[in-house]
Amino acid sequence: MPTHVRSYSKINLGLAIGPPRSDGFHSLVTLYQTLALYDQIALVARPAAVTRITLRSNDPRVPLDARNTVWKMVAKALSVLNRTAEVTVHIQKNLPIQGGMGAGSANAAAALIGLEKALCLSIPPETRLEIAAQVGSDVPLFLVGGASFGSNRGEAVTPAPVITFEGQSEIPCVIALPNVGVSTPQAFRDWDARFKSAPDLHNPPIRDTMNELSRTYASVFGYQGEMESNQSGASGIFPEPSLSVASGSPEKLQGTPDEQLHRSPETTDRSGIKIDLAENSLLALVRTGIENDFETVVFPQYPSLREIKRHLMGPSEQENSAIIAALSGSGSALFGLYRSKSHAEAAQQRLQQHGVKALVTTTLPRPLYWSDMFAE
Ligand SMILES: C[C@](O)(CO)[C@H](O)COP(=O)(O)OP(=O)(O)OC[C@H]1O[C@@H](n2ccc(N)nc2=O)[C@H](O)[C@@H]1O
Numbered sequence: 001m002p003t004h005v006r007s008y009s010k011i012n013l014g015l016a017i018g019p020p021r022s023d024g025f026h027s028l029v030t031l032y033q034t035l036a037l038y039d040q041i042a043l044v045a046r047p048a049a050v051t052r053i054t055l056r057s058n059d060p061r062v063p064l065d066a067r068n069t070v071w072k073m074v075a076k077a078l079s080v081l082n083r084t085a086e087v088t089v090h091i092q093k094n095l096p097i098q099g100g101m102g103a104g105s106a107n108a109a110a111a112l113i114g115l116e117k118a119l120c121l122s123i124p125p126e127t128r129l130e131i132a133a134q135v136g137s138d139v140p141l142f143l144v145g146g147a148s149f150g151s152n153r154g155e156a157v158t159p160a161p162v163i164t165f166e167g168q169s170e171i172p173c174v175i176a177l178p179n180v181g182v183s184t185p186q187a188f189r190d191w192d193a194r195f196k197s198a199p200d201l202h203n204p205p206i207r208d209t210m211n212e213l214s215r216t217y218a219s220v221f222g223y224q225g226e227m228e229s230n231q232s233g234a235s236g237i238f239p240e241p242s243l244s245v246a247s248g249s250p251e252k253l254q255g256t257p258d259e260q261l262h263r264s265p266e267t268t269d270r271s272g273i274k275i276d277l278a279e280n281s282l283l284a285l286v287r288t289g290i291e292n293d294f295e296t297v298v299f300p301q302y303p304s305l306r307e308i309k310r311h312l313m314g315p316s317e318q319e320n321s322a323i324i325a326a327l328s329g330s331g332s333a334l335f336g337l338y339r340s341k342s343h344a345e346a347a348q349q350r351l352q353q354h355g356v357k358a359l360v361t362t363t364l365p366r367p368l369y370w371s372d373m374f375a376e
């Protein structure tokens with residue numbers, strides 16, 4: 001019987017790129033958010049004298065050899081664990097390839113989770129994260145799920161509190177799928193080329209966008225007063241952080257006005273505007289003006305993507321316009337987050353009228369990410 005694992009996708013709620021490093025990677029700071037859209041993997045594994053990996057996929061563009069992230073993950077995990085096995089994986093692709101939604105990375109994480117289950121292994125969480133980081137910068141985030149902070153080259157992940165909007169933790173989301181693929185290494189190279197002649201942009205004392213973005217996240221999520229730690233986190237990998245005030249869940253705001261005052265801290269955004277953290281964490285984030293640095297290099301190359309972002313946003317000042325719309329990762333997928341499902345559906349229609357494929361989904365908080373992981 002195959003082990004079925006859902007391989008969810010992600011978006012980046014802000015991404016700041018730092019200077020290139022000597023190992024060819026770039027430092028970055030980002031906030032990952034998993035989405036309910038998923039590929040599916042079906043994995044069969046049994047101990048054998050020598051390791052043999054066989055991959056299949058419904059999508060002919062997916063490499064079925066050692067270039068595949070799933071292959072890399074299975075080979076690496078077995079080698080680290082000093083095991084040999086025959087492993088067959090079917091990768092059912094629903095997500096775009098080169099979309100910036102971390103699909104290939106998620107496939108790798110799902111394969112690791114499936115392999116553990118199929119072979120009844122229990123890999124220590126630190127080892128899991130270490131193996132994941134070796135397969136790709138975006139892989140570890142899928143061992144955390146929900147919202148998580150990414151730093152270093154993106155592989156250093158820390159669980160973030162649930163991101164809510166008006167009490168909703170599954171925020172309606174539209175993914176626009178432009179008819180182009182953006183290569184991640186090429187996008188990083190373009191970033192370097194663009195700013196080669198402006199070294200100040202890579203000079204931390206003059207403009208350190210990464211530090212700025214870190215401060216932004218800290219200003220939104222940093223209130224420590226009510227931080228709780230629940231060791232039975234859904235993943236079993238990390239304790240579940242819960243920031244009750246920033247999460248804005250109404251029940252947390254009960255109590256006397258004095259108590260509410262105590263639980264309603266304020267912080268200031270980059271322009272000094274006061275943010276009421278009790279309001280909701282997504283709006284507080286948006287108000288800080290978070291951006292994705294990749295837009296600077298990807299939009300000039302693919303002007304249609306800027307246009308798609310406008311369609312995702314919708315007419316300004318209207319109630320049904322997006323709370324935020326941006327490129328995800330290095331693209332080409334873009335996302336919009338909305339107050340309601342009907343607003344998301346209206347955005348989907350706007351895009352379809354302009355010939356752009358669009359999917360309606362929701363953000364996926366950490367508990368749901370793990371509870372539905374093995375559902376077929
Ligand atoms: C753009 C993002 O999707 C944002 O979440 C990720 O940074 C990309 O992560 P990923 O696809 O897992 O990337 P990896 O497979 O680790 O790296 C692919 C290539 O992208 C470039 N790369 C990636 C991550 C990083 N922090 N700096 C880089 O310069 C490198 O050229 C690397 O060889």
Ligand SMILES: Nc1ncnc2c1ncn2[C@@H]1O[C@H](COP(=O)(O)OP(=O)(O)OP(=O)(O)O)[C@@H](O)[C@H]1O
Binds near residue numbers: 097184329331
């Ligand atoms: N399991 C996989 N699924 C899809 N593509 C894969 C896989 N393994 C390797 N690849 C190769 O990796 C390339 C990028 O795949 P992927 O879909 O992960 O890009 P992406 O969505 O831009 O990811 P990211 O958000 O991490 O940058 C593809 O061109 C493909 O040839």
